[in-house]
Amino acid sequence: MLADTPKPPYYAVIFSSLRTDDDLDYAATSDRMVELAREQPGFLGVESARSGLGITVSYWESLEAIQTWRLHAEHTLARQAGRERWYSAFRVRVCVVEREYGMG
Amino acid sequence: MLADTPKPPYYAVIFSSLRTDDDLDYAATSDRMVELAREQPGFLGVESARSGLGITVSYWESLEAIQTWRLHAEHTLARQAGRERWYSAFRVRVCVVEREYGMG
Numbered sequence: 001m002l003a004d005t006p007k008p009p010y011y012a013v014i015f016s017s018l019r020t021d022d023d024l025d026y027a028a029t030s031d032r033m034v035e036l037a038r039e040q041p042g043f044l045g046v047e048s049a050r051s052g053l054g055i056t057v058s059y060w061e062s063l064e065a066i067q068t069w070r071l072h073a074e075h076t077l078a079r080q081a082g083r084e085r086w087y088s089a090f091r092v093r094v095c096v097v098e099r100e101y102g103m104g
Numbered sequence: 105m106l107a108d109t110p111k112p113p114y115y116a117v118i119f120s121s122l123r124t125d126d127d128l129d130y131a132a133t134s135d136r137m138v139e140l141a142r143e144q145p146g147f148l149g150v151e152s153a154r155s156g157l158g159i160t161v162s163y164w165e166s167l168e169a170i171q172t173w174r175l176h177a178e179h180t181l182a183r184q185a186g187r188e189r190w191y192s193a194f195r196v197r198v199c200v201v202e203r204e205y206g207m208g
Contacts, residue, residue, distance in 0.1 A: 001157045002120055002195050012118065012199055014161055016106050016151050018208070047120050049153040053105045057118055057159060089208025091106050095116055095199035104122070104193025 002104075003045025003059055008097045010044055011060040017082075017090035018053060026086050029078050040069045059097070066094065106208075107149025107163055112201045114148055115164040121186075121194035122157060130190050133182050144173045163201070170198065 019026075037043055037058060042065025048056040060066045069075060082090070123130075141147055141162060146169025152160040164170045173179060186194070 001122065002193055005195075005197075008197075012116075012197065014116065014118065014201075016161070018105065047157055047159055049155045049157050049159045051153045051155055053151055053153050055151055055153045055159040055161060057120070057161075083207055087207065089106055089206070091109075091204060091206035093109075093112075093116065093201045094203040095201045097118075097197045097199045099198040100195060102193070102195035103187060103191065 001047070002102075003047050003057075005044050005059050005097070005100065008100050010097050011063060011066060012095045012097050013058045013060065013066060014093040014095060015056045015058075015090065016053065016093075017055075017087045019050075020086060020088050022085045024085070025081070029081065033075060033078055036072065036074060037069060040072070041065060042068070063094075105151070106206075107151050107161075109148050109163050109201070109204065112204050114201050115167060115170060116199045116201050117162045117164065117170060118197040118199060119160045119162075119194065120157065120197075121160075121191045123154075124190060124192050126189045128189070129185070133185065137179060137182055140176065140178060141173060144176070145169060146172070167198075 034046055042061035044059035044061060046058045138150055141150060146165035148163035148165060150162045
């Protein structure tokens, strides 16, 4: 469940969100977006957790890969539904990962 | 609960982890580390979620601020207990946040 990312540098998109009470289609769309993201060129991995606040971090080879995924038609529709129905607030932070270490 | 961070660039430390079954002192130490982090120079905010996988992202003004927090004595002891008892696996990723946008 931890993303198995390569040696830095690579990119991370940190998506932090607060949900509304509207659950209609949320879980299915969320799962579908992860499935679709995994198929994109330059995708390196994803980690996700929610307990009140939700955090999903996706990892990418390049800014171009992030931009291509951002322009994906189904993803664009899902983001629009997210703004309108599923999220009361969110932040997207695009980052360069400079250093990684860990255990296990 | 979303971190109110300044205009980029600034730094993010993404801490992704899987827990062991050892809960002794975990919650209290975790809360204490957030409380202590908030007091550090250069601290900008923190976001945290857990659902199986845990993700905590802390935001910082500079690499120096991250390094100073890393060397804090109480934090060093907590990280050691984390490695030995509370986490079965973790990753730490140090990042430069280049772009931020959002809603709410």
